[in-house]
Amino acid sequence: xxxxxSTETVGDxxxxxVGGEIDVYTAPKLREQLVxxxxxxxxxxxxxxxxxxxxxxxxxxxxVGGLKRxxxxxxxxxxxxxxxRILKIxxxxxxxxxxxxxxxxxxxxxxxx
Amino acid sequence: xxxxxxxxxALPEHVRTARLxxxxxxxxxxxxxxxxxxxxxxxxxxxxxAVGLHQSSGVTAPVKVALTEEEKQFSIEVGDEAPHxxxxxxxxxxxxxxxxxxxxxxxxxxxxxxxxDDVEVTTGPNxxxxxxxxxxxxPATTLV
Numbered sequence: 001x002x003x004x005x006s007t008e009t010v011g012d013x014x015x016x017x018v019g020g021e022i023d024v025y026t027a028p029k030l031r032e033q034l035v036x037x038x039x040x041x042x043x044x045x046x047x048x049x050x051x052x053x054x055x056x057x058x059x060x061x062x063x064v065g066g067l068k069r070x071x072x073x074x075x076x077x078x079x080x081x082x083x084x085r086i087l088k089i090x091x092x093x094x095x096x097x098x099x100x101x102x103x104x105x106x107x108x109x110x111x112x113x
Numbered sequence: 114x115x116x117x118x119x120x121x122x123a124l125p126e127h128v129r130t131a132r133l134x135x136x137x138x139x140x141x142x143x144x145x146x147x148x149x150x151x152x153x154x155x156x157x158x159x160x161x162x163a164v165g166l167h168q169s170s171g172v173t174a175p176v177k178v179a180l181t182e183e184e185k186q187f188s189i190e191v192g193d194e195a196p197h198x199x200x201x202x203x204x205x206x207x208x209x210x211x212x213x214x215x216x217x218x219x220x221x222x223x224x225x226x227x228x229x230d231d232v233e234v235t236t237g238p239n240x241x242x243x244x245x246x247x248x249x250x251x252p253a254t255t256l257v
Contacts, residue, residue, distance in 0.1 A: 024128050024161035055155070056158055060220060
């Protein structure tokens with residue numbers, strides 16, 4: 001299965017819906033999408049991972065890279081994820097302390113720091 | 114001898130194939146269903162790392178994966194042929210890794226060691242090997 005990406009603007013937030021597998025092969029596509037959004041001035045991102053079947057460390061690296069970019073513009077990167085198999089990867093790498101993780105897109109969009 | 118052996122060109126698009134094959138063989142070997150996600154992720158991490166090492170050091174050899182069903186356990190060995198820097202020593206001819214590549218390599222190993230209880234990483238001047246082992250449970254019912 002490949003990676004699917006779609007974006008939607010909700011107020012000053014941009015929701016990136018990701019589906020499929022984020023691995024060493026597909027992660028560059030996600031990186032390009034995040035870089036493009038930041039270059040176009042979207043600094044508050046919500047990455048919806050509910051459609052993600054697989055995530056590896058390459059994917060984590062891309063998300064960390066995205067966070068670094070938005071932070072350079074005083075932006076934010078929030079994740080939406082309820083899947084235990086995906087959450088586990090954030091936990092074992094300690095990244096649950098780095099990313100705000102929400103249960104719904106609505107919650108992530110409404111959240112402020 | 115390994116139950117199933119796999120050799121693939123060091124390209125990112127083949128890592129998924131290795132994950133699928135490893136998970137299928139692990140399931141047949143009796144690795145618990147709840148652990149199969151971990152097997153899939155760990156073997157993917159090991160293969161991604163090997164692909165990265167081959168690509169950054171210009172090694173054209175394939176990445177090797179050996180899946181072995183043993184008594185009460187299942188093991189996966191992922192071998193690369195990239196020259197690894199030996200601690201404290203220089204490795205001439207090794208391309209200078211970018212910082213991000215090093216970080217990704219370390220993150221991959223961090224995920225593996227977080228996921229797998231029984232893991233062994235060995236490296237030498239001619240390549241490295243990650244060996245991961247999971248317990249297997251015999252089938253609950255035996256066919257008569």
